[in-house]
Amino acid sequence: MVSPVLARDPVAGPEDERAVLVLLERLLESEHDRAPKLVGSRGEEIELPETVVLVLRQVVRSLAQDQAVTVVPVHKQLTTQQAADLLNVSRPYLVQLLEAEEIPSTKTGTHRRIRLDDLLVYRQHRDEERQAALTRLTQMGQATGHYLGS
Numbered sequence: 001m002v003s004p005v006l007a008r009d010p011v012a013g014p015e016d017e018r019a020v021l022v023l024l025e026r027l028l029e030s031e032h033d034r035a036p037k038l039v040g041s042r043g044e045e046i047e048l049p050e051t052v053v054l055v056l057r058q059v060v061r062s063l064a065q066d067q068a069v070t071v072v073p074v075h076k077q078l079t080t081q082q083a084a085d086l087l088n089v090s091r092p093y094l095v096q097l098l099e100a101e102e103i104p105s106t107k108t109g110t111h112r113r114i115r116l117d118d119l120l121v122y123r124q125h126r127d128e129e130r131q132a133a134l135t136r137l138t139q140m141g142q143a144t145g146h147y148l149g150s
Contacts, residue, residue, distance in 0.1 A: 010068035013118040024123075028057045074117040083114040087123060095120075 013021050028036065035047040036056075048056070055071070062069045073132025078086070083103075084094040098105045098112060101124045105114045 010070045011063075012068035013063035013066065018066070021060060025057075025060045025064045027058055028053065072116060074115075074120070076116040077113040077120065078116055080112050080114070083119050086116075087126075088118060126136065 006095050034138060035046045035050070037047050039045050059071070080094055080098070081091050084091040087094065087133075095112070096104050098114070104112060104118045105112045107113075138147055
């Protein structure tokens with residue numbers, strides 16, 4: 001079981017909300033010339049700031065596509081187990097990456113902490129390197145006639 005990065009569990013849109021989520025996604029995408037508003041229970045209105053609208057679009061898009069979401073502050077400090085779970089690697093392997101200073105970390109007593117934003121930068125770089133390696137392998141296979149592609 002993956003340990004949660006936050007105390008809150010990921011949220012998934014139930015099947016019976018899917019149609020509303022798809023409609024909300026379309027509405028949010030079409031509202032570029034006017035700021036969407038939040039209407040309170042007593043009728044009070046407030047325009048949503050563009051940053052909130054951007055996050056809301058991402059969350060609604062994911063929920064409409066049947067993906068669970070969790071909102072995490074990027075400066076959140078993670079344990080080594082949480083960081084390993086996020087990278088989908090073992091904790092001992094993550095500790096090796098930390099000791100090799102591949103990922104910045106701090107120590108509080110004997111416990112290491114990793115900032116989420118540092119971990120996301122590492123993951124993005126790792127994924128880009130993997131994609132480049134796969135592209136090179138595909139090109140090599142095509143050049144030697146061992147890979148015909150789709």
